[in-house]
Amino acid sequence: MRNALVIDLDRCTGCDTCVVACKHENGVDLGVYWNHVIPMGPYGTYPDIQMYWLPTQCQQCANAPCLEVCPTGASHRDDVTGAVVVDADTCIGCQACIAACPYGARTYVEDKNVVQKCTLCSQLTRDGKDPACVHNCCTGARLWGDLDDPDSEVSKYVAAAKEKDPESVHALPDPGDVKPSTVFILSKKTAEWRDPE
Amino acid sequence: MTSWPLLVSTLLTCCGLGTLFFAGLGEVRGFGRRSRTPALAAALVVLVASLVVTVVGYGSPAAALAILRGVTRLSGVSLSMLMTLLGVVLAVVYLAMQGRGASRGARVAIAALALFVGASGAWLAGNQYVLANKPAWNTWLLPVCYLLNALAMGGALTCSIMVLAHDAKTTRQPLCVTAAVVVANLIALVGYAAHTGWTVSPVPFWGVAVAVGCVVALACVVAALKVPQLVIAAFLCTAAGGLCLRVAMRLLDGDFIQIVHAVSSGVHGYGL
Numbered sequence: 001m002r003n004a005l006v007i008d009l010d011r012c013t014g015c016d017t018c019v020v021a022c023k024h025e026n027g028v029d030l031g032v033y034w035n036h037v038i039p040m041g042p043y044g045t046y047p048d049i050q051m052y053w054l055p056t057q058c059q060q061c062a063n064a065p066c067l068e069v070c071p072t073g074a075s076h077r078d079d080v081t082g083a084v085v086v087d088a089d090t091c092i093g094c095q096a097c098i099a100a101c102p103y104g105a106r107t108y109v110e111d112k113n114v115v116q117k118c119t120l121c122s123q124l125t126r127d128g129k130d131p132a133c134v135h136n137c138c139t140g141a142r143l144w145g146d147l148d149d150p151d152s153e154v155s156k157y158v159a160a161a162k163e164k165d166p167e168s169v170h171a172l173p174d175p176g177d178v179k180p181s182t183v184f185i186l187s188k189k190t191a192e193w194r195d196p197e
Numbered sequence: 198m199t200s201w202p203l204l205v206s207t208l209l210t211c212c213g214l215g216t217l218f219f220a221g222l223g224e225v226r227g228f229g230r231r232s233r234t235p236a237l238a239a240a241l242v243v244l245v246a247s248l249v250v251t252v253v254g255y256g257s258p259a260a261a262l263a264i265l266r267g268v269t270r271l272s273g274v275s276l277s278m279l280m281t282l283l284g285v286v287l288a289v290v291y292l293a294m295q296g297r298g299a300s301r302g303a304r305v306a307i308a309a310l311a312l313f314v315g316a317s318g319a320w321l322a323g324n325q326y327v328l329a330n331k332p333a334w335n336t337w338l339l340p341v342c343y344l345l346n347a348l349a350m351g352g353a354l355t356c357s358i359m360v361l362a363h364d365a366k367t368t369r370q371p372l373c374v375t376a377a378v379v380v381a382n383l384i385a386l387v388g389y390a391a392h393t394g395w396t397v398s399p400v401p402f403w404g405v406a407v408a409v410g411c412v413v414a415l416a417c418v419v420a421a422l423k424v425p426q427l428v429i430a431a432f433l434c435t436a437a438g439g440l441c442l443r444v445a446m447r448l449l450d451g452d453f454i455q456i457v458h459a460v461s462s463g464v465h466g467y468g469l
Binding site for chain 1: 198203255256262263264265266267270271272273276325326328329330331332335374386450452453454455456457458459460
């Protein structure tokens with residue numbers, strides 16, 4: 001089981017609904033974010049300008065480095081959804097996971113002395129519902145499901161994108177075999193994929 | 198893990214474990230017999246101080262103890278904490294054996310343990326920072342620098358205690374070992390600077406960690422062959438070098454993907 005997000009950047013308009021929906025569903029504190037929408041660009045010179053939006057959150061890495069470094073076991077995989085989550089009662093706020101995460105997915109909440117992150121809305125997905133960011137995406141750019149299941153909606157979506165244009169399927173750069181699971185779809189008709197630096 | 202108190206605690210851990218290492222080496226090589234008890238006591242005090250700083254860094258004793266849960270998953274933070282605790286236990290047992298006049302075999306056995314815990318503990322203290330997300334830290338040279346600095350501090354502190362305890366007749370051997378360690382540390386530090394693309398901060402790294410912590414320390418160690426008291430200056434230099442290595446490393450904590458971390462830090466905040 002590899003539950004993860006598939007984000008179609010050809011559809012994303014950078015409206016930040018996913019950011020707001022996440023905060024609302026999970027009661028995320030003011031100034032804390034479990035997901036972001038990064039403006040990529042504009043690149044080039046007028047009139048040949050490209051730009052796209054890159055929503056990021058926990059990439060649900062197959063070899064998550066945050067799990068390896070966590071000294072208390074607070075960072076663990078949810079038994080049901082397989083998502084990497086943080087047990088607030090066990091977290092001691094050492095921030096080793098923040099240092100280890102290549103994707104800036106974790107935030108230290110000082111007044112609670114805990115680290116928080118996207119849980120893929122485990123409280124919803126455990127019951128078969130979609131994460132809030134997926135459910136509320138205005139353009140249907142976000143999908144969620146099991147990438148290891150060839151019959152799942154996400155697997156079929158990625159397969160269709162690959163069939164249409166094999167170079168349209170991307171992932172964030174991997175610093176050392178962490179294997180980020182989130183899949184991004186960006187075809188050249190929208191913009192040229194650029195690895196964030 | 199990367200907060201300032203915890204970086205200081207790794208310095209104290211390395212100093213204590215380095216001293217423990219030299220206590221074991223002295224047992225095996227036959228130097229510093231008369232000053233071994235004060236040397237072990239010093240190692241114990243420094244290691245306990247490290248634990249106190251760790252507790253302060255994590256906010257409570259319960260949080261610091263919770264760190265040990267990650268030992269089975271080989272979490273770097275947990276392993277480093279475990280080695281510090283093992284160092285404390287070993288120092289206490291070794292001190293008790295000193296007081297009761299244990300047999301040669303038992304003393305050699307605990308000396309071997311001290312050598313192992315001292316060296317591996319110092320290496321693990323640096324190895325917890327080797328993370329793929331931190332390009333400037335992601336090198337085996339970092340734990341090697343921690344290890345060699347720990348041995349340099351331990352050697353210089355052991356010799357200092359030998360001098361202060363009027364046991365300076367056998368300091369030649371540990372001084373020579375310390376000098377060799379300092380030279381190796383100098384080479385490792387230059388290698389580490391090369392790994393970072395020579396982007397290390399000039400004052401803490403080149404000014405203190407290299408110039409004071411290695412070059413001046415080496416000069417003091419060599420001079421201590423004739424003027425034994427100078428080894429105390431060598432210890433202070435290696436400790437200052439160790440502290441500034443950590444400062445320089447901390448200043449180089451840039452992430453693998455800068456833009457995502459910039460957004461996470463609120464540079465492009467949404468005002469929500």
